[in-house]
Amino acid sequence: MTTSLVEAVKEVLHIGMPENTPKPAPSGETMRAVVYHGTKDVRVDDMPKPAVTDLTDAIVKITTTTICGSDLHLYHSFIPEMKAGDIIGHEFVGIVESVGDQVTKVKPGDRVCVSAVIACGQCDFCRKKQFSLCDTTNQSKSMNYMYGHRTAGLFGYSHMTGGYAGGQAEYARVPYADINLLHLPESVPDAFAVLIADVLCTAWHAVELAEVKQGDIVAIWGCGPIGLATAMWAHHLGARRVISIDAVPERLAHATALGGEVINYKQDTDVVAKLAELVPGGPDVCIEAAGSRYASSWQHTIQKALYLETDAIDTATQCIRACAKAGRVSLIGDFIGTANQYPIGAQMEKGLTVRGGQLWVQKDWHMVLDKLVNKEIDPSFLITHTMDLEDAPKAYKMFDQKEDGVLKVMLKPKHAGKPAGLGSGDVAPAMTTVFHVYNKDNVARVRRDEAEADEKEHQRQQQVIDADRAARLDKLRSRRRGAATESGDANPVSATVLSNAPPQPEPAKDLSSIQTPSGHFNFFKELEAGTRRDVTGPSTSTNPTERIKSEPKRDPFTTYLDPGKKVRTPWYTQMAISDQTRATGPDAESEKERRERRTRDFYDPIHAMGIRRPPPDPAPKK
Template sequence: MTTAVPATVITDSAKNLNDTMVAVEWHGTTDVRINSKRQRPVLTQPTDAIVRVTGTTICGSDLHLYHNEIHGMERGDVLGHEGVGVVVEVGEKVANIKPNNRVVISAVIACGNCEYCQNKLYSSCDITNPSKEMEELYGHRTAGLFGYSHLTGGYDGIQAEYVRVPFADVNLLQVSEEDYHALGEKLVLLSDVACTGWHANELGEVSKGDVVGIWGCGPIGLSAIAWAKYRGASRIIAIDCVPERLAKAHDIGAETINFKENKDIVGKMKVFVPGGLDVAIECTGFRYTKTVKQQVEKSLFSETDSIDALGEAIRCAKKGGRISIIGDFVGKANNFPIGAVMEKSLTLRGGQVLVQKYWAQLLQIMRSNQVNMNFFTHHGKLEDTPKFYKMFDKKENGIIKVFFVASDLEAFSHYPADDSLAPLPYRVGAVPIIRISSSSRTRLNYYCNNTSSWVNNPTLTDLCINMIGRADIEGSKSNVAMNAWLPQTSYPCGNFSDTSNLKFRGNKGSIGHTFMVCIHTENQNQGSFYPFILLEIAVLNELPLGHLRYLLADVPPQPNSPPDNVLKYGSLIL
């Protein structure tokens, strides 16, 4: 066994008191604040790197800290353990990572040299977490984590403009400029979510033909669903109660059960899969409580973790089935059905994600667009983080995953308006900003001259948009264009003369066509619908927050496409 002393975490401090940054700090239960004058981190070890964070996000496990459910938080701790960025400085012993490299930052901090790291058990690293309390709690050391209490090392988190990354050669994944721009926000999923979903499938040994049940449709559960589909599962059944999450799970390829509408999950599963599940994956963690008994026990502190979902998973698994535990469990639980595990000959495995083991492989798969990782519903600036913590905690406005642009220097300089919590694309080129104005109308503004195209990415629900076009296009041709893009053909398109509900600054001019577009799911014929949308689009009806997804740039022109089929914003009052 490794006997090396774990690395000492040195509090990050700046070379100069004027070297400050914006950071997201924890100050108590549900008290998350922005500190715009926090000192930037500096190199403290020769194996460190300093990364300018260009994008970060909130993880479901961050809510445990938000509610002060994890011991070891101190006021002023920087939150966050997922991010992408650009390397600005490296220590003298960093061999493979160079300044100006685009990188993904691993949530798990590993040394790369201990016995566990050598065996690719990076989350069991023996070196990076000096917490004696954690060692006493579990009997052995676990790896350090960014921004996740002093039980996991006390490292400053990634919800900041800069972060110090220990053992940079191990904990940073270099990505090309091409991948950085093509995958955009999805790259941040390699910090944790994408790798954790894959790890859940690895623990359950999901393979072709398996019937898989997944408890929890947050980002981790959705990732597990996506990877189960990629690995060839014949059926995937997802359990949750949040409509938007269930809709997204369905879009990815799962059958769904709403546990608020179907109280007896075990009974329902017997109808769905009479023989039982080959694999049951628990993605909910210790906060999921359904039974009154569990709620009482937690309130009386007779247990810390609820196993309601895990108990259901064990009962739904077939004899000889496999149970994968990937949800967060930190302490003890009562009423564990050990008898069912024994008598049904179940295999039960759990473990924290092994990011560094998987991320290069998963990057290749994501690059080839073979898996649906379109989880992001909301975007914002780093300064918006506190309000998104509240929204994410309450599951409001259809939020599933939020992406924060963390650096003003970043090439992806598309920021939402101060009054907007609407979804926002993450794409170089013609990037729109979605604003919800005081008149409850929505507009999409382009900030460059690139041509753009609507791309039919899966949405949470059907969404109809009325658009005004000037191009003289026959209704039949319009229908052909729409049918190539939409799975349904029943939505109206063509000449409409009623413009009484529209307000114009000046002359109405030649309106041409008004047409309704329904963005629907499960159709990947991209780039076939009016590629030449110039500069700005006016959407004249109110859009529900959380539903409009992606507008992507740089789509090649299509033959015979009209040069101008959208009325310019300057002609409309929104």
């Protein structure tokens, strides 16, 4: 066995493994925390309250934490190197209680969001803002053996990611506090701020990896919090269509409410075929946001049961098969080990770009916070349940079984106050009335606020127009006053009258020369007689032959449909009819006709050019 393999085995068996456990508070105080005890066994236990262990540490008094979908991997013991007694959780916000001597950017009393990813801020990857690839914060030898390199540490997510105590507790120690804490304004409630730690930044990373842009068709596998937040960002970036794939009706309803289309894979079992029906040619972007837990094919189900692979890749396979040629695939769901039957041939032959990776929180969270403050996005629909921290075992069971339409559970420690809905607690009392977008009354309120904002913007623009008009009039009047003075008009009243006089209308053009005896006007009379100059040509000659010779030659093949057009464009583009014209013209086609036409366009390039083939000759009558 190689040295690296021996070290990895020792670490898995917890032999001489480096610990990142904070030293306990000198006072011997304890706190309540959600603790892992085994498969589907989490409990709320008394644990030592952490104290500042390093000079760059901060101790955060947690006011809100949540259960992440990836925490269910721990709940089912899918993640290696979990130990009984480990504190879970990597999404939490709170108030700084104490800091180390080298912490300069936060101070006790500051309200902060804690990054799920622990970065040092000094290594090469942190300097490149690729914080989840930090070289410093994870010393796991087993990860180095599995992946060839180590990635950044994570809060509460096994010893393979550093062995740090998590945030589903009353207190947490945060290493490298200056880089891993984000100061929060009072206008952002805990219910929104806790989503910055992971969900919103992960979803943004998904669309960033896929390079989603305006006009794209995007397909997303998974309608959990990450998948729905990804759909929200895709709409925000201007995607033309967003298609979400899941089987939970409540989650599909959220995707529909965001303005997207949905596929229920229990009803349409062949997702790739259904997507080909909805989008001939395939989506431009496919995003996998479900992860490796969900095996739908019998091959991966058997192989996982026999430990022949660790990760099922049915959803990733569907992404690659369904994606358009030269499309982009983003893997943001959790994949941690190995998988078989990966469609590498489809990836290579179709020219796909496939990218994956953990979120870069510290790179994106300032942008996300600005959009929350400016109300450019509304993620309130992601938090569906609020419970006491003491009820965490019940919350995990409900979340795992997808009961009661649960999407995300927010947990509140006792010192944060009794849970009372979004934004509750003693952190941001001014924001306790945060609306939920799916409440009918609040939808009306949102629409009213939007109408008022539009009216204010219209008034502001009108004020700008009026001010510009007034400035132009003042400038014109001053010029007229100056002209009157230079002409010797010493009477200021005359100059004032001149400056305020309305502009005189232009004299009507004499059209008698082109009027016919019947009273009509022949606007081509001068052109026919050869006395009218061609405004598009450089010549002033009245001889049409000389004028034509002096003009630049045109290509009759490319422009014969429009001889006056100087831009060289293929002749067939003159005949093509745009999708927008078909959708908005007087003879607008139906959705069914549009799908049939797009299918014909895909298989018949001549048809796509706009050329209609002549109908076949009728069969001769017998």
